[in-house]
Amino acid sequence: MEAPEILYERLRHLVVEDPRETRRIFLQLLDSGGPALDQFLGSISSPADGRLRQVVATALRNHRDRERLAPHLIAWQEIETDEFTHRAIARALKGLDTRSAEQTALALEVARLTAAIGRELAQRERLNRELEIAQEVQEHFFPQRLPSIPGLDYCGRCRPAREVGGDYYDFLELPEGRLGVAVGDVSGKGIGAALMMASLEASLRSQASVGHDLAELMRRVNSLMYEASSANRYATLFYAEYDPRSHRLCYVNAGHNPPLILRKSALGCQVLRLETGGPVIGLLPQRYEQESFPLVVGDLAVLFTDGVSESMNGRDEEWGEERLIEFAKTCQGLPAFEVMTRILAAAEAFAAGAAQHDDMTLVVLRVLT
Amino acid sequence: MWLVEKIEITGGFLPGLSVNIPRGLTCIIGPRGSGKSTLAEALRFAVRGISAAPRQCADLIQANLAGGALVTVSAVAEGSNRYTIKRSLKQQPVLLTSDGRTINTVDLDRGTFLPLDAYSSPEIEAIADEVLGEKRRNLLDELRSEQMRTIHLSLAESARALDTNADRIRTAQRTIQDLTEQIEELGDARARLNALAPSEQEPSADFVRLSRQQQVNQRENAKLDSTDRDLRALERTVDQLRREAQVAFKERLAEEHSANVGILRRYDDLLAASLGTVEEHASAITGQIHKALKTVAEARQSIAEAHTSHAGELARLTALNQAASEHARERATLEQQVARVQALEEQRLQLNAELKALLEKRKSLKTDYILMRDQISAMREEVASELQREAGDRVRIRIMRNADHLAYQQMLVDGLRGARVRNHEEIIATIMQLRPEQLAQLIQTNDCDSFEELTSFGAERSRKILDSFRDSVDPLALEVIAIEDRIGIELNVSSTGKPNFKDASDLSRGQKCTALLPILLARRDSPLIIDQPEDNLDNHFIFETVVNAVQRLKRRRQMIFITHNANIPVLAEADLVLVMNSDGRIGAVEKSGTVDQCREQIIDLLEGGREAFELRSKRYGSA
Numbered sequence: 001m002e003a004p005e006i007l008y009e010r011l012r013h014l015v016v017e018d019p020r021e022t023r024r025i026f027l028q029l030l031d032s033g034g035p036a037l038d039q040f041l042g043s044i045s046s047p048a049d050g051r052l053r054q055v056v057a058t059a060l061r062n063h064r065d066r067e068r069l070a071p072h073l074i075a076w077q078e079i080e081t082d083e084f085t086h087r088a089i090a091r092a093l094k095g096l097d098t099r100s101a102e103q104t105a106l107a108l109e110v111a112r113l114t115a116a117i118g119r120e121l122a123q124r125e126r127l128n129r130e131l132e133i134a135q136e137v138q139e140h141f142f143p144q145r146l147p148s149i150p151g152l153d154y155c156g157r158c159r160p161a162r163e164v165g166g167d168y169y170d171f172l173e174l175p176e177g178r179l180g181v182a183v184g185d186v187s188g189k190g191i192g193a194a195l196m197m198a199s200l201e202a203s204l205r206s207q208a209s210v211g212h213d214l215a216e217l218m219r220r221v222n223s224l225m226y227e228a229s230s231a232n233r234y235a236t237l238f239y240a241e242y243d244p245r246s247h248r249l250c251y252v253n254a255g256h257n258p259p260l261i262l263r264k265s266a267l268g269c270q271v272l273r274l275e276t277g278g279p280v281i282g283l284l285p286q287r288y289e290q291e292s293f294p295l296v297v298g299d300l301a302v303l304f305t306d307g308v309s310e311s312m313n314g315r316d317e318e319w320g321e322e323r324l325i326e327f328a329k330t331c332q333g334l335p336a337f338e339v340m341t342r343i344l345a346a347a348e349a350f351a352a353g354a355a356q357h358d359d360m361t362l363v364v365l366r367v368l369t
Numbered sequence: 370m371w372l373v374e375k376i377e378i379t380g381g382f383l384p385g386l387s388v389n390i391p392r393g394l395t396c397i398i399g400p401r402g403s404g405k406s407t408l409a410e411a412l413r414f415a416v417r418g419i420s421a422a423p424r425q426c427a428d429l430i431q432a433n434l435a436g437g438a439l440v441t442v443s444a445v446a447e448g449s450n451r452y453t454i455k456r457s458l459k460q461q462p463v464l465l466t467s468d469g470r471t472i473n474t475v476d477l478d479r480g481t482f483l484p485l486d487a488y489s490s491p492e493i494e495a496i497a498d499e500v501l502g503e504k505r506r507n508l509l510d511e512l513r514s515e516q517m518r519t520i521h522l523s524l525a526e527s528a529r530a531l532d533t534n535a536d537r538i539r540t541a542q543r544t545i546q547d548l549t550e551q552i553e554e555l556g557d558a559r560a561r562l563n564a565l566a567p568s569e570q571e572p573s574a575d576f577v578r579l580s581r582q583q584q585v586n587q588r589e590n591a592k593l594d595s596t597d598r599d600l601r602a603l604e605r606t607v608d609q610l611r612r613e614a615q616v617a618f619k620e621r622l623a624e625e626h627s628a629n630v631g632i633l634r635r636y637d638d639l640l641a642a643s644l645g646t647v648e649e650h651a652s653a654i655t656g657q658i659h660k661a662l663k664t665v666a667e668a669r670q671s672i673a674e675a676h677t678s679h680a681g682e683l684a685r686l687t688a689l690n691q692a693a694s695e696h697a698r699e700r701a702t703l704e705q706q707v708a709r710v711q712a713l714e715e716q717r718l719q720l721n722a723e724l725k726a727l728l729e730k731r732k733s734l735k736t737d738y739i740l741m742r743d744q745i746s747a748m749r750e751e752v753a754s755e756l757q758r759e760a761g762d763r764v765r766i767r768i769m770r771n772a773d774h775l776a777y778q779q780m781l782v783d784g785l786r787g788a789r790v791r792n793h794e795e796i797i798a799t800i801m802q803l804r805p806e807q808l809a810q811l812i813q814t815n816d817c818d819s820f821e822e823l824t825s826f827g828a829e830r831s832r833k834i835l836d837s838f839r840d841s842v843d844p845l846a847l848e849v850i851a852i853e854d855r856i857g858i859e860l861n862v863s864s865t866g867k868p869n870f871k872d873a874s875d876l877s878r879g880q881k882c883t884a885l886l887p888i889l890l891a892r893r894d895s896p897l898i899i900d901q902p903e904d905n906l907d908n909h910f911i912f913e914t915v916v917n918a919v920q921r922l923k924r925r926r927q928m929i930f931i932t933h934n935a936n937i938p939v940l941a942e943a944d945l946v947l948v949m950n951s952d953g954r955i956g957a958v959e960k961s962g963t964v965d966q967c968r969e970q971i972i973d974l975l976e977g978g979r980e981a982f983e984l985r986s987k988r989y990g991s992a
Binding site for chain 2: 013016017018019020023047048050051054057058061081082083084087088091
């Protein structure tokens with residue numbers, strides 16, 4: 001099979017000249033499956049490609065085909081402006097159980113993004129402002145408001161680099177007054193990374209409400225991401241649930257920089273790392289382990305991405321985790337927001353104006369009572 | 370951007386009227402029949418001519434400017450060029466520059482020199498009500514008129530080429546059909562000839578040769594005819610080319626009133642000069658065509674002699690054969706028939722090759738045509754998103770590509786009539802997910818398998834339906850059948866958080882205006898006249914949409930509103946209020962000034978006047 005870009009260019013023209021032949025070629029692509037298919041389906045979401053989408057929607061031969069492409073069809077349906085394509089998609093989706101929670105969650109997320117990106121792309125195509133789009137997409141995913149949790153002072157911030165990375169953090173309001181906290185870093189940059197981040201957020205949010213078993217949750221998120229993402233994309237993810245009644249922080253760490261717990265004791269300041277979990281997600285089907293970590297009043301939890309600890313100065317020296325810890329110790333007793341602002345300022349002061357190549361994300365939790 | 374500075378009327382229903390119109394918003398208020406609409410329509414009439422107005426408005430002008438009333442409009446355009454337009458009903462309009470020179474090269478009525486938008490209530494409602502059709506499309510297309518004109522010219526040319534191509538395909542197909550029938554009629558001549566017992570007296574080889582030659586002669590004549598036809602067609606094409614060249618090369622780049630007229634006029638002359646060369650070449654080609662025609666005529670004459678001699682010879686041999694035995698005669702007849710079959714078969718082969726080439730050519734013609742239509746849709750999408758940005762989020766404007774497809778649907782309904790299948794509606798709904806060109810291809814290639822796969826009708830139904838289409842639908846017409854975009858103009862009628870967008874055609878009269886106004890206001894920078902004879906902005910929440918849009922956009926373009934809704938002058942802060950009145954015989958401006966200066970009249974004349982002032986003072990803290 002030829003390179004996807006060439007195939008795509010050829011089909012754009014062929015679909016007008018010879019729809020029957022276009023359909024035949026698409027069915028070949030469908031049967032061969034693999035990344036070429038995904039890449040092709042991903043590349044035909046602009047308004048001008050309605051003809052190709054219609055050929056795809058009408059070419060599906062059976063229930064299996066339709067189920068397989070349902071996420072794309074649902075995504076397109078949201079933004080479709082062409083009448084014939086609209087009908088074709090509606091017909092392909094008819095009778096399909098699209099409520100299947102996992103699939104729908106992802107599909108709708110992809111749809112929301114595809115819609116946003118499609119609209120933006122259409123307007124900005126000529127200006128080639130991909131980075132800006134990715135940045136907006138990314139910002140869109142950071143929590144817009146923080147659920148209030150008794151006895152916990154917390155906050156988070158992501159400072160995007162000039163080149164958009166794939167940093168991610170989220171706070172989830174859970175049943176029984178618990179709080180879900182997530183920090184992650186998607187490999188790569190640009191729209192691809194932003195899209196994976198979107199999937200990550202969607203899968204995590206769709207799974208987090210299901211049960212208490214975090215290891216199982218991480219296993220599911222991993223398998224969803226493994227199926228949805230291309231072979232060489234992966235993400236680190238730290239996910240924890242804090243129960244204000246028991247002061248327990250239950251967590252799984254999938255390959256993320258271990259968050260730090262700073263605890264004041266008679267001997268001075270103790271530093272603990274949250275390391276239990278497993279490897280990064282999205283690469284292989286995996287099992288994970290979880291741990292329940294008791295927090296005590298006064299504990300300061302610092303969750304960060306490597307953009308913070310590896311903040312570089314003009315001489316290519318890294319700030320480093322040690323410096324981060326030493327600095328964080330000086331912030332004991334301050335409100336979470338103040339701690340966060342100070343750490344970010346310190347990392348930046350170290351960089352002394354050198355351009356950062358990665359996003360910097362920081363989440364700070366402080367147990368008050 | 371340009372501005373109306375002043376309008377003056379002598380005679381008619383508003384004699385002696387003279388009003389300076391400011392930038393921003395002017396509101397005209399007054400009781401029924403006081404001349405508000407006459408004033409607005411007089412302005413439209415002066416700038417755009419009588420034909421720009423719908424019937425009702427034109428009638429008003431005919432009645433109220435009768436008796437030689439003269440409308441004078443002063444305008445200031447970009448670069449502060451000033452113009453004066455003078456127009457009365459019976460005379461040609463006059464366009465003058467500030468130093469009194471007359472401009473003759475501009476046709477004001479085309480609406481491109483001093484574009485002016487004017488909408489009366491019925492016009493707005495008509496746009497709102499027309500779900501399918503071109504009114505809404507025009508709202509968008511007008512904003513890209515130059516590009517649209519270019520694409521439409523290419524489209525028309527492409528459509529002509531497609532027509533010609535279709536004619537030639539049909540002729541070729543018909544001829545092939547005829548030939549096949551003729552061949553079938555002659556049928557088993559070959560077999561019968563072979564079955565014939567060998568005769569003792571073989572017909573002379575000359576007779577066979579001449580019989581065949583006679584068929585060839587006929588074809589030679591046909592070729593001469595077709596060459597002759599082609600040459601004449603070519604001559605017409607060259608003529609056409611010459612005429613088009615005359616138009617194109619005489620195009621004037623220079624705008625009469627422009628400061629650059631001196632620069633561009635030189636290039637106009639250069640362009641005009643090169644026309645001579647084009648004419649020369651065209652004449653040379655025409656000359657060559659005439660020569661070729663003469664050559665064909667000569668060839669015809671020369672070949673005619675040879676043909677005559679062949680015919681004579683054949684007649685002689687036939688006579689000889691007549692004398693021969695019955696058996697020999699039969700053989701001779703069969704020989705002739707076989708020769709004819711051969712000739713027909715050859716001709717059919719040639720035509721089939723021609724048909725294939727024509728169909729191949731059609732593919733690219735069709736693709737160009739369809740892609741050009743897509744280009745128009747894309748342009749509309751671009752315009753729509755620009756308008757959307759300006760129009761605010763209460764209204765939504767979107768392009769539904771190819772959703773205006775009545776002709777296609779009708780063709781399917783007609784095509785299905787002969788099919789002995791049930792549930793036509795359902796069948797059509799399913800087929801409508803296929804594009805016309807897609808269905809045309811299936812009909813043309815008689816591809817029942819694909820048809821079945823695409824529609825899941827099952828083998829038997831698919832066969833019946835496709836056969837019925839093959840009988841009564843012309844795929845060449847189907848693949849380029851007129852399909853247009855539908856423009857959705859929708860209003861969010863929800864007063865709570867969750868949006869509920871309804872198409873303008875489904876709205877109440879007041880809501881229709883609310884849906885359309887933000888779009889009409891946002892369209893472009895030229896002056897805008899809105900004539901709302903009744904207060905039909907019913908809902909408080911809804912009129913806010915209009916007030917907001919007016920307030921935001923009045924900085925960008927001059928607006929003249931005839932309104933009965935006090936909120937528009939008061940809350941959108943009219944820069945001038947004109948209060949009109951009439952004694953029944955003539956009308957006049959009774960008072961003019963700021964909103965505060967006309968406060969009394971606004972409260973007296975407009976519904977909700979007092980409330981509007983209260984609302985304003987609440988909002989802005991002014992009295």
